[in-house]
């Protein structure tokens with residue numbers, strides 16, 4: 001059967017309602033380079049392959065940060081910890097860029113991208129490939145350096161809200 005004869009029957013709202021049931025880590029994606037400094041909140045992040053270590057980030061092409069990431073071609077994925085909810089909202093809204101960065105402490109990764117102090121993990125990456133699908137660009141990111149924090153609790157985005165993820169052993 002020709003798959004082109006199958007009309008799409010799933011509405012955008014239905015899709016989002018179902019997707020809201022998929023819990024995900026929350027991340028602040030940062031970049032710094034020739035196009036400037038930028039950052040945004042993303043839950044659409046996942047591991048692709050460990051050889052070479054690669055993850056992906058889905059970025060809406062209508063976001064104000066999109067041209068900055070595309071030109072800089074480097075970024076840091078900062079996976080958020082419990083307690084980072086307010087910071088996540090700052091980077092996930094329409095707040096001016098300088099106000100977003102002033103709200104936390106940062107160091108500099110080898111690519112020059114900002115590394116968030118207290119993140120559960122930070123992945124410093126170069127963007128190796130960009131694939132466009134619908135409204136989003138999928139940024140394939142090769143990991144060049146890592147920071148890992150074994151002491152903080154995690155944070156999940158589930159059912160349109162934040163949920164702390166507690167480690168087995170108390171911190």
Ligand SMILES: NC(=O)c1ccc[n+]([C@@H]2O[C@H](COP(=O)([O-])OP(=O)(O)OC[C@H]3O[C@@H](n4cnc5c(N)ncnc54)[C@H](O)[C@@H]3O)[C@@H](O)[C@H]2O)c1
Nearest residue numbers: 015016017019020022043044058059060092135136160161
């Ligand atoms: N992948 C994304 O671009 C993405 C993911 C999560 C949240 N958001 C944005 O954050 C805000 C709050 O989201 P929410 O979870 O409270 O409610 P929502 O109803 O907008 O989204 C529910 C779920 O649908 C998916 N989703 C949302 N927008 C999407 C998009 N443009 N493309 C692909 N998938 C998308 C995500 O999995 C999200 O958790 C919204 O503005 C939303 O667009 C975007």
Ligand SMILES: Cc1cc2c(cc1C)N(C[C@H](O)[C@H](O)[C@H](O)COP(=O)(O)O)c1[nH]c(=O)[nH]c(=O)c1N2
Nearest residue numbers: 040041042043044058059060063064091092093094
């Ligand atoms: C919890 C959560 C999760 C996500 C987002 C928001 C929030 C609150 N946003 C939206 C994104 O952060 C938002 O569009 C930008 O910060 C807005 O930037 P500009 O105002 O366009 O600069 C988002 N956007 C995106 O392109 N990919 C993603 O995976 C996500 N995930």
